Amino acid sequence: MRETMNWLDIGQMDDMGRMDTPVHRLDARAKAMVTMVFIVTVVSFGRYEVSALMPFFLYPAVLLSLGRIPPGAILKRILVAAPFALVIGVFNPFIDRQPAIVLGPVSITGGWLSFASIMLRFALTVGAALTLVACTGMHRLCSGLEQLGCPRVFVAQLLFLYRYLFAVAEDGGTMMRGVELRLTGNRHIGLGVYGSLIGHLLLRSMDRAERVYLAMVARGFDGEIRVMQKTVFRPVDIAFVCCWTVLFIAARVWNPAAELGRLLAGRLP
């Protein structure tokens, strides 16, 4: 359900991406690389792993706070996207009923454990991706992608798509409001009306593309797409990549949560 509410969301994400903080000033390539290392490390854990995933919350938490991104905005998006992982993961407790953890009278089955693991991975990976966009912004991210070797046509496509999202969505929203005002009481659109409605939107979009093209030609477009100026990979970016990568690998190899728990539980009377 990609409803109108999400359009406000994407505008908010855009605003956050345009901010200027130490995290936003880091090179987009550095953040993109660290995000990918993060996701691969998180996903590489065994399927019953729960406690070892906890230290990984440090990365989005640090970036969000230094980037002055309200964590609620990211949390809301994670919750909105959760149903798919929930629907697939919720079968695990019913299929895998072998007890995995025994705490006195309570035993937790392997299915519940792997379900918890799936939901944690989901929160971490989705959170990291959203954090990347919120702390980088689409324009910086796209120029980073191009410098990382992404085909220029594809980068231009991403930028164009992003640039016209708001304009075309506004067109669609206006159209929808007109339809809603005319559908008194009965809010259903039949297939015939739908076809002409979307068809009109399509024709309008194509006209817009033609105008954009003419404007580009008027400004000297010669078929070659020039995306953006290059950014420089500074020492602070190298340090950012190295430190986080080492940290992720350390947390992957050695489970700090289990160690901490052993330390604390060991002192309990």
Next chain:
Amino acid sequence: MHMADALISPAVGGTMWAISGGLIACCARKVRQTLRDNLVPMMGVLGAFIFAAQMINFSIPGTGSSGHLGGGLILTVLLGPHAAFLVIASVLTVQALFFADGGLLALGCNIFNLGFFPAFVAYPLIYRAIARGQYGGSRAWAAAIVGAVAGLLLGALSVVLETKASGISELPFGTFALLMLPIHLAIGVVEGLATAAVVSFVARARPEALPTASGAGTSSSLRSVLAGLAIATVIIGGIASWFASTHPDGLEWSMAKVSGKEKFDAPAAGIHQSAARLQEKTAVLPDYGFKTAEAEPATESWPAVNAGTSVSGIVGGLMTLGLACGIGFVLKRTRHAGNDELAGHRTDG
């Protein structure tokens, strides 16, 4: 059917990234070679159009529900396979980045499932062959419905295979396929109806906006549609029934598992072993990668875990979560205290 990172393994994600990345590079080269300069802004705006079109729903006759355009097939009709594949890939990338619809590692899977099948299978082999260059009339409607259904079913089957090869979800192949395929059959019919409605409107209102049919409707069209349908049927029917017969039902499968038998039968083991081999090669830390991999029964070590270790695991996990969030909170406070340089320095350490 956007896949999430949480349900795939690095091996599957990496492989599909490589495949989709290769397809994007190939399509980007093809698009650069075309002589249509206005293709670039057209692709961008049509990508935005797909987003806007997904906001608008129509009611499905006879049911209480509503449907909307997915977009893969109509983009291919308007732009041709190569440009359409790039547009679909860009739409999925923006969805992953801004809406958390599908993960970044799963992006390769999603681009392949939702982009490759409509653009390179359903359109050239099925849609074009049935429609024969017509954009209105029963032929065009049939082409859109059959094409959309075939594309979505192949995509759904691909989702099931990728999930199974990853081994995170416990769902048996047969059950998962039975869950996914009928739903996507219905979604495919809706998608086909929406596509045909829009295309036939444009064909009436402004026929010059649609690409002129060239090469379609030749004598080989029947053969190509049969070939396309045959490929789709063989892939979907063959693989699904093969797996369904090895796992007659979920209950029996889980009983076999509880009784301590080998987790998967031979056909699945093939996929898993090759995935595991690939994993060994690609994993950052091979020794630690996937210690519960399919080969060793993961459940064996778990019941042996004593309560003490479990308590420490839970306490430690919760404490670490608290610490991680706490550090974020403290950093925020220090930031507000107003020393950007200091805070910036801490990010690195």
